[in-house]
Amino acid sequence: xxxxxxxxxxxxxxxxxxxxxxxxxxxxxxxxxxxxxxxxxxxxxxxxxxxxxxxxxxxxxxxxxxxxxxxxxxxxxxxxxxxxxxxxxxxxxxxxxxxxxxxxxxxxxxxxxxxxxxxxxxxxxxxxxxxxxxxxxxxxxxxxxxxxxxxxxxxxxxxxxxxxxxxxxxxxxxxxxxxxxxxxxxxxxxxxxxxxxxxxxxxxxxxxxxxxxxxxxxxxxxxxxxxxxxxxxxxxxxxxxxxxxxxxxxxxxxxxxxxxxxxxxxxxxxxxxxxxxxxxxxxxxxxxxxxxxxxxxxxxxxxxxxxxxxxxxxxxxxxxxxxxxxxxxxxxxxxxxxxxxxxxxxxxxxxxxxxxxxxxxxxxxxxxxxxxxxxxxxxxxxxxxxxxxxxxxxxxxxxxxxxxxx
Ligand SMILES: [Zn+2]
Numbered sequence: 001x002x003x004x005x006x007x008x009x010x011x012x013x014x015x016x017x018x019x020x021x022x023x024x025x026x027x028x029x030x031x032x033x034x035x036x037x038x039x040x041x042x043x044x045x046x047x048x049x050x051x052x053x054x055x056x057x058x059x060x061x062x063x064x065x066x067x068x069x070x071x072x073x074x075x076x077x078x079x080x081x082x083x084x085x086x087x088x089x090x091x092x093x094x095x096x097x098x099x100x101x102x103x104x105x106x107x108x109x110x111x112x113x114x115x116x117x118x119x120x121x122x123x124x125x126x127x128x129x130x131x132x133x134x135x136x137x138x139x140x141x142x143x144x145x146x147x148x149x150x151x152x153x154x155x156x157x158x159x160x161x162x163x164x165x166x167x168x169x170x171x172x173x174x175x176x177x178x179x180x181x182x183x184x185x186x187x188x189x190x191x192x193x194x195x196x197x198x199x200x201x202x203x204x205x206x207x208x209x210x211x212x213x214x215x216x217x218x219x220x221x222x223x224x225x226x227x228x229x230x231x232x233x234x235x236x237x238x239x240x241x242x243x244x245x246x247x248x249x250x251x252x253x254x255x256x257x258x259x260x261x262x263x264x265x266x267x268x269x270x271x272x273x274x275x276x277x278x279x280x281x282x283x284x285x286x287x288x289x290x291x292x293x294x295x296x297x298x299x300x301x302x303x304x305x306x307x308x309x310x311x312x313x314x315x316x317x318x319x320x321x322x323x324x325x326x327x328x329x330x331x332x333x334x335x336x337x338x339x340x341x342x343x344x345x346x347x348x349x350x351x352x353x354x355x356x357x358x359x360x361x362x363x364x365x366x367x368x369x370x371x372x373x374x375x376x377x378x379x380x381x382x383x384x385x386x387x388x389x390x391x392x393x394x395x396x397x398x399x400x401x402x403x404x405x406x
Pocket of ligand 1: 250251260261262263264267
């Protein structure tokens with residue numbers, strides 16, 4: 001082993017402990033910031049000067065910033081507030097059938113800028129790469145002048161292989177075996193990671209949204225092209241062996257149901273569909289924004305086509321949820337997109353009543369809530385994939401300054 005290799009080895013126990021402490025402080029600033037040094041001291045159980053040293057090192061690595069004391073805290077010695085650095089960013093990308101969204105997302109989970117490229121037709125993988133690289137080229141002066149860019153994250157509506165970000169199948173985009181991550185890495189010169197869109201969603205909602213601080217979370221999102229799902233425990237994604245866990249859109253809910261594009265019949269996403277809800281209240285795909293109000297109105301008339309369709313879909317959703325609740329014992333199920341609309345129309349009790357005879361233990365542990373991050377959710381989740389290695393080991397970021405002495 002050469003000397004250089006020795007210096008890159010995990011190091012002494014003291015180094016390991018320090019790295020773990022840096023990770024703990026960075027994660028708190030990332031998820032809960034702005035947070036005072038006093039709160040960091042309480043949350044970590046470390047002493048005040050140790051926390052001061054860790055904050056100073058994270059600042060020197062460009063990962064946190066300190067602001068003025070919180071104006072509402074008038075009692076006691078004011079403590080400066082620690083936040084994840086706003087100028088450390090990821091490029092987040094979400095290809096969809098109608099548009100490609102590209103955002104600059106800060107380490108604290110804020111979407112700083114968002115560019116939406118409206119597709120005239122569904123982009124091929126090559127067209128997608130061209131669209132993204134053109135948008136990133138346009139952002140380049142701003143990125144170079146103001147930000148430290150750690151890489152690019154893609155939230156893809158499909159099956160993405162964990163090890164290399166290859167898109168094995170994105171059925172609604174018509175992509176098969178598409179190495180878009182590798183090509184984008186080559187074209188942009190940035191590290192690129194990719195994951196399933198709903199997996200990005202569950203991480204974003206776990207870290208910043210409706211399931212913040214919740215231990216076991218399942219996220220189901222209903223969009224134009226179907227239903228995606230993700231599972232997280234303690235803010236970390238449960239990926240499965242190859243990265244494909246959480247495909248609840250293809251769980252069986254109707255054994256005499258319609259054929260699904262996946263080859264099976266009676267999948268959740270063939271029975272629970274946004275277009276069927278739109279049709280039931282006389283709307284079309286362009287009227288998605290009006291769907292919540294139209295369904296709420298229809299729900300007041302139990303015999304209306306809208307109310308009947310809501311009852312039919314909630315019953316099927318209940319079958320899928322019963323399997324999820326019995327199989328995973330989640331604390332919270334977060335529903336996004338038009339599934340959040342269904343939840344708001346029938347209420348949490350309306351969803352829970354369709355769980356049927358889910359076993360009592362798991363059934364009493366679970367709550368159903370609507371997603372809260374709205375249109376930012378997938379970009380925030382895609383950026384989290386980029387930030388994950390640095391959140392795991394902040395010393396991956398070079399020291400840009402000498403840490404201040406405390
Ligand atoms: Zn299916």
